[in-house]
Amino acid sequence: MRIAVRRTGGFAGLTMRWAVDVTQPELGDIWMPLIESCPWEDVPDLANQPDRYMYSISAGERNATLPEREVTGPWRDLVDRTRDAARHDREAAAPLDQPGEEQAEVLAPERLATEPSRPITGRGNRLFPRRPEESDDVGPPQPS
Amino acid sequence: MNESVSDVFAALVEQFHLGQTAEEAGWLIGEGLFTDQVEGTALRSLKAPGTAYNDDVLGRDPQPATMDGYVDTRDDNGGVHLNSGIPNHAFYLLAVQLGGYAWERAGRIWYDAITGSHVHTDTDFAGFAAATASAAESRYGKESEELKAVTAAWTEVGVLE
Numbered sequence: 001m002r003i004a005v006r007r008t009g010g011f012a013g014l015t016m017r018w019a020v021d022v023t024q025p026e027l028g029d030i031w032m033p034l035i036e037s038c039p040w041e042d043v044p045d046l047a048n049q050p051d052r053y054m055y056s057i058s059a060g061e062r063n064a065t066l067p068e069r070e071v072t073g074p075w076r077d078l079v080d081r082t083r084d085a086a087r088h089d090r091e092a093a094a095p096l097d098q099p100g101e102e103q104a105e106v107l108a109p110e111r112l113a114t115e116p117s118r119p120i121t122g123r124g125n126r127l128f129p130r131r132p133e134e135s136d137d138v139g140p141p142q143p144s
Numbered sequence: 145m146n147e148s149v150s151d152v153f154a155a156l157v158e159q160f161h162l163g164q165t166a167e168e169a170g171w172l173i174g175e176g177l178f179t180d181q182v183e184g185t186a187l188r189s190l191k192a193p194g195t196a197y198n199d200d201v202l203g204r205d206p207q208p209a210t211m212d213g214y215v216d217t218r219d220d221n222g223g224v225h226l227n228s229g230i231p232n233h234a235f236y237l238l239a240v241q242l243g244g245y246a247w248e249r250a251g252r253i254w255y256d257a258i259t260g261s262h263v264h265t266d267t268d269f270a271g272f273a274a275a276t277a278s279a280a281e282s283r284y285g286k287e288s289e290e291l292k293a294v295t296a297a298w299t300e301v302g303v304l305e
Binding site: 006008009011012013014015016048049050051052054056065067 | 220221
């Protein structure tokens with residue numbers, strides 16, 4: 001089964017995609033209970049929240065679109081697990097294969113460790129560089 | 145409109161800070177935000193919406209520049225960062241048409257529009273275009289170059305016919 005998450009919006013307006021193809025026994029043991037605990041048929045229709053994320057989540061034939069603040073509980077678990085699994089797949093495949101169209105989706109989280117709807121601060125990552133004034137280096141040794 | 149106005153005033157602040165005319169300015173939002181591993185120069189371009197990045201992971205900058213490319217979607221809370229390319233480009237066209245420092249006339253018209261009585265929470269592109277035309281007329285006159293340029297800019301992006 002293919003499980004995919006597409007995240008749009010955020011103040012940067014960048015779209016990120018994560019996807020995994022899951023087979024038995026992992027599908028039945030781990031993923032299906034999580035998928036079935038999500039209220040696919042009961043997605044609230046909320047007012048738009050510009051600058052926050054919108055998530056499109058699919059698992060096989062099921063799909064749902066929901067705003068960031070509704071991605072809680074089992075939805076949050078499913079999104080996080082999909083993203084982590086996509087990242088893991090990417091790391092496992094990296095030494096062997098050249099990233100293609102399909103793998104590019106999976107490559108996404110490595111390049112975006114910082115959530116762009118939040119202030120861009122801290123250590124930086126491969127997508128957004130570290131800001132020099134926020135270096136967490138301790139600086140040169142102090143004379144004792 | 146909210147997202148576009150944010151971009152317009154961000155660009156104006158940057159241009160004022162750098163002392164750039166409309167012709168000299170880059171009209172980019174978020175320039176230099178990406179690392180060199182991303183194929184792109186910025187998050188958005190007012191000068192050429194849809195050209196800010198084209199990356200294997202991020203995809204291509206999806207912004208339209210005119211109403212022909214208007215995106216009807218639930219993504220991005222209704223495509224607020226996508227369709228903002230249209231009024232963004234209208235502002236760019238106005239600023240370049242008027243020339244000189246964009247904050248002096250084009251920016252003044254936009255500011256008059258958003259602080260006047262014609263723009264509300266539900267104002268659409270056409271309503272905003274009318275508000276800027278009204279602002280240009282009030283400040284510069286019915287036969288003014290500024291009003292003509294405002295109308296021409298909104299017409300070019302397909303908001304006014």
